Amino acid sequence: MSISDTREHVIMIDDECQATENNEIAAIDYELQQIENEVQKLQDRRRLLTQRKEKLRDDALLKKSFFLAKKNWDNADFIWSVKLIEILKNVFKIEKLRELQLPTMNAIMSKEDVILIMPTGGGKSLCYQLPAVMSKGITVVVSPLVSLMEDQLYGLRKLDIKANMLCAKADKESIKMTMTALVDKSCPLKLIYITPEYMAKSNRFMNKLQKAYELGHLERFAIDEVHCCSQWGHDFRPDYKFLGVLKSMFPGIPILGLTATAPTKIIVDVQKMLDISGCLVLRASFNRPNLYYEVRRKPADKETRLAMIENLLKNRFNGKSGIIYTTTIKDAEQLTTDLRDRGIKAGCYHAMLEANYRSEVYSKWMLGKYQVVVATIAFGLGIDKPDVRFVIHHCVSKSMENFYQESGRAGRDGKKSVCLVLYRLADIFKLSTMVFQDKVGLQNLYKVLAYCLDQTSCRRSLIATHFEENWKENDCAEMCDHCRKPISVRKQIDVAHYCRQLYQIMTKAVQNEIRLTALKLVDAWYWKGVSSLRVSNVPVPNFTRETAEAIIGYLLINGYLQEDFHFSAYSTISYLKRGPKSGLVSGDNDHKILFNYELY
Structure with a gap:
C-alpha cells in the first residue's frame, strides 16, 4: 500500500470515527433532552401537588373558624341591637344594612376577632364606624393611605362624628389633641385613623395607647386593607408586620380586619401574623352585577x-x-x-x-x-x-x-x-421592572x-376563578365584552412552531451579543430593526403585530419565555430569554402549545 493510499485509509478511518462520535453525541443529546423534558413535567407536577397540599392545610386551619360561624350573628337579639338601628338611621342617615354588616358588627361588639372580605363599595367602613359611635371608648383604625383617611374624616365630620388622623403630615396641634384624647375618658373623640408607618415609629403614640388600655378607654382595632399584612398579598407593607404585637400588648381588645380581596392562603397568613387564628371569617360574594x-x-x-x-x-x-x-x-x-x-x-x-x-x-x-x-x-x-x-x-x-x-x-x-x-x-x-423584586410580584x-390576553372567556368567570368562587358564564347576563359579543367560532392554534422561530432569533441575538427586549424581538420577527437579528428561515408572520405580541405574552405567562432583568445607571430593563419550559419545544418533538382565539 502506497503512502498516499495509507493516508486516505487513515483519513477514512478518522472520518468513520468522527461520524461514530457525532452519532453517539447526538444520541446522548437526544436522551438528555428527553430527560430534561421529563424533569420539566415532574417539576410541573411537583408544583401542582405542593399547591394542593398548601391549600388543604389552609382549609384545615379555616375550619377552626366554622365554630364561630355557626352562631347566628345576623340577628337583632343582642343587647345593643335597638340602639344600633337607632344610630344607623339618626346619625348615619341609613335605612337598611347591607349583606354581612350586621353579623360583623355583632361579632366585633361581642369582642370577637373578625376578618371581613367584602367587595369594594360593600360598606366595610360602617362595620367599625357605627360600633365606634355606640362605644364609650376609642376605636383605632389602621389604614395604608392618607387619601383614604382624609375621605373618611370628611364624611364623618359631615355627620358630626368626632374623628382625627395621625400620619407623617399631621400638624402638631392635631397630634397633641389626639394624644390627649387617648387618656381623657371625657373626650368625645370616637375614632383615630393612623397609618401603619406612624404607628410603628411613634413610641409616644404606643405609650398613650397603653395608658388608654389601662384606663379601659380602648375599644377595638380596625385594620383596613388587612391583606397588606401578608407577604403573599398584592400590596404587602412591611410596617403592617408591627401589628402582630397588638394581641400580646392589648389582650382582650378585638381586631377587625377588612379587605376587598384576599384568597384563602392570604387570609390564613393574616390570621397567623395578627395572632387571631380561628377568628370569625366572613366573606361576601365578589360579584358586582352592575x-x-x-x-x-x-x-x-x-x-x-x-x-x-x-x-x-x-x-x-x-x-x-x-x-x-x-x-x-x-x-x-x-x-x-x-x-x-x-x-x-x-x-x-x-x-x-x-x-x-x-x-x-x-x-x-x-x-x-x-x-x-x-x-x-x-x-x-x-x-x-x-x-x-x-x-x-x-x-x-x-x-x-x-x-x-x-x-x-x-x-x-x-x-x-x-x-x-x-x-x-x-x-x-x-x-x-417595578414588581419583580417582590415575592409574588411577577x-x-x-x-x-x-386576563387581558384571554379572547373568549367570560370576564366575570375569570375574576371568580381567581378569587376561588364558583361562577357560571351564563350568570354574567352579558355584563362583559366577551359575553356581549355575537356567537363566534372558538378555535385553538398550536403556537409551538412560532415559539421555535422566536428561539432561533434569540440564538442569533446571543451569537451577536445582543440582548432582546420584547420590542426588538417582535421587530426581528417582522424583519425590521437591526438587520443582524433577522433569521433567513424565519418568515415574516402573516398576522398582525398585535397577534404576535399576544403570542409572546402567552409564551411568557406559560414559561416558554422568561424576563431577564438588568440594572442600568438610571433604570431597570426587561429583556427576554428562553423560559424554563423551552426544552419541551426544542428539536422536532410534537409538543403542542395551544392558544385560544376567535374567528368572527
Whole structure:
C-alpha cells in the first residue's frame, strides 16, 4: 500500500470515527433532552401537588373558624341591637344594612376577632364606624393611605362624628389633641385613623395607647386593607408586620380586619401574623352585577390613544363622572394636561401634591366641576361618591386584586357602570421592572396579563376563578365584552412552531451579543430593526403585530419565555430569554402549545 493510499485509509478511518462520535453525541443529546423534558413535567407536577397540599392545610386551619360561624350573628337579639338601628338611621342617615354588616358588627361588639372580605363599595367602613359611635371608648383604625383617611374624616365630620388622623403630615396641634384624647375618658373623640408607618415609629403614640388600655378607654382595632399584612398579598407593607404585637400588648381588645380581596392562603397568613387564628371569617360574594367589564387594545401612538379616550369621555361617558387610573405620577400629570387641551374637565390627583390642592381636586370632582379625575392608585380607596359611572385603567394593574379594587370604585349606587382596561404588552414590561423584586410580584402581574390576553372567556368567570368562587358564564347576563359579543367560532392554534422561530432569533441575538427586549424581538420577527437579528428561515408572520405580541405574552405567562432583568445607571430593563419550559419545544418533538382565539 502506497503512502498516499495509507493516508486516505487513515483519513477514512478518522472520518468513520468522527461520524461514530457525532452519532453517539447526538444520541446522548437526544436522551438528555428527553430527560430534561421529563424533569420539566415532574417539576410541573411537583408544583401542582405542593399547591394542593398548601391549600388543604389552609382549609384545615379555616375550619377552626366554622365554630364561630355557626352562631347566628345576623340577628337583632343582642343587647345593643335597638340602639344600633337607632344610630344607623339618626346619625348615619341609613335605612337598611347591607349583606354581612350586621353579623360583623355583632361579632366585633361581642369582642370577637373578625376578618371581613367584602367587595369594594360593600360598606366595610360602617362595620367599625357605627360600633365606634355606640362605644364609650376609642376605636383605632389602621389604614395604608392618607387619601383614604382624609375621605373618611370628611364624611364623618359631615355627620358630626368626632374623628382625627395621625400620619407623617399631621400638624402638631392635631397630634397633641389626639394624644390627649387617648387618656381623657371625657373626650368625645370616637375614632383615630393612623397609618401603619406612624404607628410603628411613634413610641409616644404606643405609650398613650397603653395608658388608654389601662384606663379601659380602648375599644377595638380596625385594620383596613388587612391583606397588606401578608407577604403573599398584592400590596404587602412591611410596617403592617408591627401589628402582630397588638394581641400580646392589648389582650382582650378585638381586631377587625377588612379587605376587598384576599384568597384563602392570604387570609390564613393574616390570621397567623395578627395572632387571631380561628377568628370569625366572613366573606361576601365578589360579584358586582352592575359593573360591565371590558378590555381594549391600547394604541401605541399617543395621538390615537388620546383621541380614543377623548371620544369615550365626550360620547359614551358624556356628562358622567369617572376615574382614569395611571401607573406613575408623571403619567397622571401628562394625561391630565392632554385631556384639558382637548376640552375635558379633568383634575389630577397623586400623593406628591399638596394636601390643599388634593382636597380641592376631590371637592371639584365630588361637585361635578370635574368630569374625571386622572390619578395614581393613591386616589379612590374608600371614596364616598356613589355615581362613578366609569373607571378606565390607562395601564393594566399590578395584580388582579388591585384591578378588582380599583375597578370597584365604579357604581357604588348599584347602577350600571363600566370598568375598562386599556391593554398593551409594552406596559407589562414597564410594570414588571417595578414588581419583580417582590415575592409574588411577577406572578401577580402575569395573572393580569392572562386576563387581558384571554379572547373568549367570560370576564366575570375569570375574576371568580381567581378569587376561588364558583361562577357560571351564563350568570354574567352579558355584563362583559366577551359575553356581549355575537356567537363566534372558538378555535385553538398550536403556537409551538412560532415559539421555535422566536428561539432561533434569540440564538442569533446571543451569537451577536445582543440582548432582546420584547420590542426588538417582535421587530426581528417582522424583519425590521437591526438587520443582524433577522433569521433567513424565519418568515415574516402573516398576522398582525398585535397577534404576535399576544403570542409572546402567552409564551411568557406559560414559561416558554422568561424576563431577564438588568440594572442600568438610571433604570431597570426587561429583556427576554428562553423560559424554563423551552426544552419541551426544542428539536422536532410534537409538543403542542395551544392558544385560544376567535374567528368572527
